[in-house]
Amino acid sequence: MPVYERGYTHWEPSGRRANPAWFVIARRGVIEPLRRRWLFLLVVMSWIPAIVKGGFIYAKLKAGNILDLMGGGWTSIEPEGFLKFMEGQRFFVFVMLAITGAGLIAADRRENGLSLYFxxxxxxxxxxxxxxxxxVTFYSLVTLLPVVALCVFSYLIAPEATGANLLLLTPLRxxxxxxxxxxSIGLVLLAFSSMGTRSIFVMVWWTVLVSGTETIGAIAKxxxxxxxxAVNFLGQYHNAGTLLFGAPARLAISPWASLAIVIGWTALALWVLRKxxxxxEVVS
Amino acid sequence: MEESAIKVNRSRDGRQHGIEVSGLTFAYLTDPVLKDVSFTLEKGAIGLLGPNGSGKTTLLRCLLGQVPLSRGHVKVLGWDMASQARAARAGLGWMPERGGVIPGMSGVALVAYMGELSGLPSRDAMQRAHEVLHYVGLADERYRACQDYSQGMKQRLKLAQALVHDPDWLFLDEPTSGLDPRGRVSILELIRDLAWNKDLGVILSTHLLADVEAVCHEILVLRSGELLARQTVDTHTKQAKQVFEVEGFGNEEAFIADLRELGAQFEPDGRLLLVTLDLSRIPEACRPEGYDPTAGVNAILKVAKAREYALRRLRRRPVSLAEEFYRMVEA
Incomplete structure (x- = not known):
């Protein structure tokens, strides 16, 4: 019977497996923004540094160490070099998360969506x-995926020079x-998003948090x-990350102190989200 | 009808399908919004009436388990809403008054998304989304971005998302809010169809009495957080004492004297004479389902004929739900 003649019918389970709610929410959160072409373009742009680094690695592995004279770890295939690469992606992290994360809860609050969800x-x-x-998915799109692709690429062009470390341990790190x-960054951004109903205000606060603290850190240095x-927001993550990558500290404070700071504001973000x-909405 | 049209709701099993509320007291901050509310509901069309701020929406939120229940017990579909609200919500549909339309999604995507969040598999949710959007009359608009919908379409969309997972109970908060008369009638028809023909329990929270009269068979009246009354919508037909408007000329004294023998009471109202008859004293009026008001009319006609009192007007004065409601709330 055609659906338009059927009226309301009760649902009979088909026996297929349902997805967990968190997965459904995440899938929608990723797919909807990616339908916008300019966002897709931004993802592609964020891969340009990886392509450039890939070119340098290719040249180094094939043409010798002359390119090591270049600064910034562009030719490094050591774990530290990849941490530096992810550090260098902070502009894309900032822009991508501002666009995709600012409205995640603010929009739901504005449209009374929380009532629907719950x-x-x-x-x-x-x-x-x-x-x-x-x-985390958008964050990984501009950090993890290019790095893993670089590792695989480096291994493929010169497996004897890089070894299994580059194929397994560095991507795992x-x-x-x-x-x-x-x-942690996601929870902090969500905490900001949960405090307002307008994405634009969340973006402003996010800009202050990332760019503002980085500027203050640079002036202080x-x-x-x-x-x-210590006020440098993203810098704390890179500094704490040196513990994992066995690299020298990025900031003047101990990586363990950075880790404690990161854990502290992550806990604060969770508390804000819980509240x-x-x-x-209760208005006193 | 083809076989495919006959479906079985997953929750039509041995579970209880009713709602039990006992001693429910709730406060957002300090002042209680609900005060010692108790009732039991079986599936049907229930109207939740009350003036603004009487606690209707809060009561629905308690039934959904959206607020922590500190005092009292709420059981929905056999689940204790203090500790098992998540399980219960798989069988509940909620249509909020304000908002409830997530921008950036098409109508069908929103309804399917809500279906998936309710525990439907992805493909089933999409199929159901198409079905319920057809049912609520949004078939042609389902691919449009829902923020571009008119107010009437948004109300229908909200009804569709509440229906997508085939709930046992629908909680509707002011479903006709902001609708033009035509849109209001059509959404009330849908709700009535669901409650009366599709075996869904419906709680309709509104302050529009006409909406309740059009859809519900029973009402709960709230005032200042207290459950003031619970009665069927057709209560007035079950009342023994009914008022008739009479206007005529002739031997009025004799006419009144004979009616007085039937236990009638009289009150002048301009040119009219209001006759209150106790139908329980008229054997022909007594029926198992209530009193037959035509028996009262016939009794008056009989007396008028016997006393040659020429009637120009005779009708039972309707007791509207509005009168009952205002009488209760203002008492």
Whole structure:
């Protein structure tokens, strides 16, 4: 019978498996923005540094170490070089997460979407988990994926020079780093998003947090105020990441201190999310 | 009808399908919004009436388990909403009054998304989304971005997302809010069809009495967080004392005297004479389902004929739900 003649019918389970709620939320959070062409273009642009680095690695492995004279670790195939590469991707991290993450909860709050979500059989963990996974996916698109591709590329062009370390251990380090830092950054961004109903304000706060603190850190470094570098938001992740990659510290403070700071504001973000995400708005 | 049209709801099993609320007291901050509310509902069309701020939406949120329940017990479909709200919500549909339309998605994508979040497999959710959008009359608009929908279409879309997972109960918060008369009638028809023909329990929260009269068979009246009354919509037909408007000329004294013997009471109202008859004293009026008001009319006609009192007007004065509601709320 055609659907338009059927009226309302009760649903009969088909026996197929349902996806968990967090996965459904994350999938929608990733697919919807990627339908915008300019965002897709931004992802492609974020891969340009990886292509450039790939070219340098190719030249080094094939033409000798003359290119090592270049600074910035562009030809390095050591773990530290890949951490530096991810550090260099911070502009794309900043822009990509501002675009895709700012409205994730703010839009739901503005449209009373939380009430819809929490009328379904899902809990706070599913909701936050789905949203964080969305951010981690975009974060990985501009950091983890190019790095893994570079590792595989380097191994393929000169397996004897790079060894299994580049094929297995470095990508594994990058994976762990991206998952942990992406989750923490995602939670902080979501906490900002949960505090407003307008994406634009969340973007402003995100800009202050990333660019503002980096600028303050750079000025403090110039003035010789090393401890003030601790305010650099993304810098803390890179500094703490040196523990995983066995690299020298990026900031004047200990990587362990950076790790403690990161854990601290991640816990704060979780507390804010716990307080702010409710199906009912209570106005005192 | 083809076989495919006969489907079986997953929740039509041995579970309880009712709602039990006992001693529910709830406060967002300090002042209680609900005060010691208790009732039991079986599936049907229930109207939740009350003035603005009486606690209707809060009561629905308690039934959905969206707010922490500190005092009292709420059981929906046999699930305790204090601890098992997630499981219960698989069988509940919610149509909020405000918002509820996630921008950036087409109508069909939104409904399918909500279906998946309710536990439907991806393909089933998409299939159901098409079905319910056809049902609510949005078939031609389903691929449009939902933020571009008119108010009436948004209300239908919200109804569709509440229906997509085939719930046992639908909680509708002011579903006709902001609709023109035509849109209002059509959405009420849909709700009535769901409640009366499709075996869905419906709780319709509104302050529009006409909406309740059009859809519901029973009402709960809230005032300042207290459950003021619970009654069927056709209560007035079950009342023994009914008022008739009479206007005529002739031997009025004799006419009144004879009616007085039937236990009638009289009250002048301009040119009219209001006759209150106790139908329980008229054997022909007593029926198992209530009182037959035509028996009261016939009794008056009989007396008028016997006393040669010429009637120009005779009709039962309708007792509207609105009168009942205002009488209760203002009491």
């Amino acid at each position: 009328s379904r059989p899902l809990g706070l963990l599913d909701y936050i988990g789905g949203k964080v996974l969305t951010i 990058c994976l762990v780093y991206c998952l942990l830092s992406g989750t 110039g003035l010789g105020q090393d401890t003030l570098q 702010r995400i409710r199906p009912v």
